[in-house]
Amino acid sequence: MINQNSFPDLCELLVEYQDNTEDENIQNCMVVLRVSTGEVQLGDHECTVEFNRLYISVDHEGMEVVSGSLFGEPKKPNEVNRTSELAHKRDTKRNSSGALDISRTAFAANSKTEFGYSEAMNQDIIVREEGTELRVKARPNLRWEVREPDGTPLNSTLLLNDRLVAFSKHSTANRRRSSLSLRAKQRDIQIKPHSGDAKTEKLFAYLTTNKKRLLDIFIAKSLHEAATSSQPYRGEILISQCEHDHEE
Numbered sequence: 001m002i003n004q005n006s007f008p009d010l011c012e013l014l015v016e017y018q019d020n021t022e023d024e025n026i027q028n029c030m031v032v033l034r035v036s037t038g039e040v041q042l043g044d045h046e047c048t049v050e051f052n053r054l055y056i057s058v059d060h061e062g063m064e065v066v067s068g069s070l071f072g073e074p075k076k077p078n079e080v081n082r083t084s085e086l087a088h089k090r091d092t093k094r095n096s097s098g099a100l101d102i103s104r105t106a107f108a109a110n111s112k113t114e115f116g117y118s119e120a121m122n123q124d125i126i127v128r129e130e131g132t133e134l135r136v137k138a139r140p141n142l143r144w145e146v147r148e149p150d151g152t153p154l155n156s157t158l159l160l161n162d163r164l165v166a167f168s169k170h171s172t173a174n175r176r177r178s179s180l181s182l183r184a185k186q187r188d189i190q191i192k193p194h195s196g197d198a199k200t201e202k203l204f205a206y207l208t209t210n211k212k213r214l215l216d217i218f219i220a221k222s223l224h225e226a227a228t229s230s231q232p233y234r235g236e237i238l239i240s241q242c243e244h245d246h247e248e
Contacts, residue, residue, distance in 0.1 A: 004241045006227035009038045010049060013182045013240035026066055031164040035154040042219055045200040050153035053188040056144040057181050058165060062173030069166035072136040176246035182239045186220040
């Protein structure tokens with residue numbers, strides 16, 4: 001297993017394969033992922049880098065994914081609780097008819113008043129679905145999304161020897177290999193001047209919005225080139241790469 005972390009002070013991805021104790025043909029992919037806010041020197045400026053979201057992706061050859069082995073599978077319950085609440089609304093209508101002849105001395109007053117009421121009922125159906133948020137969530141095509149539910153920057157240990165996925169041997173494969181990568185999209189990276197670096201803070205303060213965007217692209221490209229120079233930049237930064245050849 002070869003673990004390459006281009007920014008070990010910011011992100012650390014460690015991968016190890018363990019034999020399954022119940023089935024010798026299955027190997028468990030155990031993963032450690034630690035993410036932190038940290039400082040990166042970019043040219044003459046020291047900047048603070050934060051990650052709001054990361055993606056883990058797995059590529060494999062000569063092996064099959066064991067059904068139901070994915071970590072953080074966001075399966076929703078088939079049954080949904082429905083709560084019905086009734087809201088009453090009363091419409092009142094008044095209809096009156098009759099003759100009224102009023103005299104203090106000679107005549108008696110005759111009057112007749114009729115009241116009619118109609119009641120309308122509105123029914124509101126409220127659906128409540130309870131569940132929990134996942135920091136590491138399985139996505140299609142052997143990808144995992146890593147983020148805090150409230151959107152704050154990642155700054156903790158997200159995986160600690162957790163089984164990310166399990167593989168079984170392909171019966172006809174001559175070679176078995178796997179590769180795990182940790183990537184960040186440019187929009188999920190926050191670049192700020194390092195607190196106390198007056199020169200960098202002054203630079204950021206006088207940049208226009210468009211120049212800030214250009215600076216973000218430049219920084220993202222710089223980080224990408226530091227991580228890997230063999231792949232073209234497509235808005236994603238390769239942070240960590242782990243490759244493993246599975247011996248027969």
